[in-house]
Amino acid sequence: MTSKARVRIAPSPTGHLHVGTARTALYNYLYARRHEGVFIMRLEDTDEVRSDEHFTEDIVAGLKWLGLNWDEGPDIGGPYPPYTQMEKTDHYEQIAHKLISQGKAYFCYSTPEELEALREEQKANGAAVRYDNRGRHLSSEQVEKFRLEGRVPVIRFKVEEERIVSWHDAIKGEIQIHTNDIGGDMVIVKSSGIAVYNFAVVVDDVDMKMTHVIRGEDHIHNTAKQILLYEALGETLPVFAHVPLMFDMERQKLSKRKHGEAVHISKYRKDGYMPEAIVNYLAQISWTPADGKELFTLEEAVPCFDLDRVSKSPAVFDVKRLDWFNSHYIRSLPLSLITDRALPYLAQYDLSQYSRAQLEQIVSVVREGLTSLREIKDASSFFFADQVIIPVELAEGLLKKESSRNILNKVCESLAVFANEAEPRACKARVEEIGKELGLKGKDLYWPIRAALCGCTSGPDLGATLAILGPDRIKSRIEALLQHC
């Protein structure tokens, strides 16, 4: 009988939710759902200096916003807070002591100064920087002496030299790493008593019965270290799957230093990106469904996701491409949902002047041209403006013409057609008629009307614009303009 898949995302709360972490979370989530397994969220908070509650909140909010809800937590009954590591400090220490009692780990009293001197010496000799395992064989007198000096030991795990650690990676295939490249006996518990990542992660993955460890390729070396720990603890290895890294368009790593907030999910959330677009974009960045489809929802990805279709090659994060997905979702998600999401971006306008149905109409006409919902504020500003400001060149060039004044007068005479709740098509038809009456068409006909109503010559569908603005706004805007012509 095969056991149910159990997978996890294990971010450290030392930064905001990174787009790479979000993609790894997504692949874990999809794997769990596809195999009717369990998806877990564990915060790896053992870095006391850099961990911050603010980052925890950002990560939790970001994953939830993307719809990547996890299935378990330290409490009974959801919605679950994530598992954390800091409350397990004693447990990790106990296990480290077990390794010591089995002769697989030891207390190491080397001071930071000694280690620094060793590193310098190795560098000067052109040798690889590594711990030389000098603390393995201390006599009890030496230990006593160090204790009296006030040295507080770390716990190091003995790394077997001259051996190759190998595994079959579910994405990368066969991987081999020589233990000589691991850096010598490794610290598993710091002198503060806090377990280091490579140790805590193994203990937790064992405790939580993880069947698969799906994570970024930057952890491949750590996996070799962790395999040694699994073996020492007598535990079965999970399946490892390393997701390729994501680079920018210049093949540089996506880093906060180079890209600032553009590597954080929270930025996209603030800027009015749709979670559906981010999920779709990130899913397909290193994975292609068998049917080759490009556009799909989270739910649609579940039945087709598997690790064997995840690419081995590095991925490229291209914001322009993400924008394309975002425009698609802004245009195609239900209007009422997009309106709910758009309203916070319009908060500085007097929204009460329109009914909910009219606000939906505004969103409906404007959303066609948007890349992100943040843009809706400018794109729809003329609907809310008390006065339309027309650029001087436009006012002088276009509106000084007699034909323009004739058109605008005729629009004003037709207000009954543009009465509240008018049909956009009827409004447009009336404009066409005016054109026929005056022998004008194309931009000679449309531009003066658009300029008067919107302050520019391009914009959303004219019929819909007239219908939404309604007779009072149309009249006051045209009159204000005619006074100046």
Ligand code: GLU
């Ligand atoms: N805390 C590690 C990270 O954020 C987790 C790696 C893993 O999944 O084991 O990269």
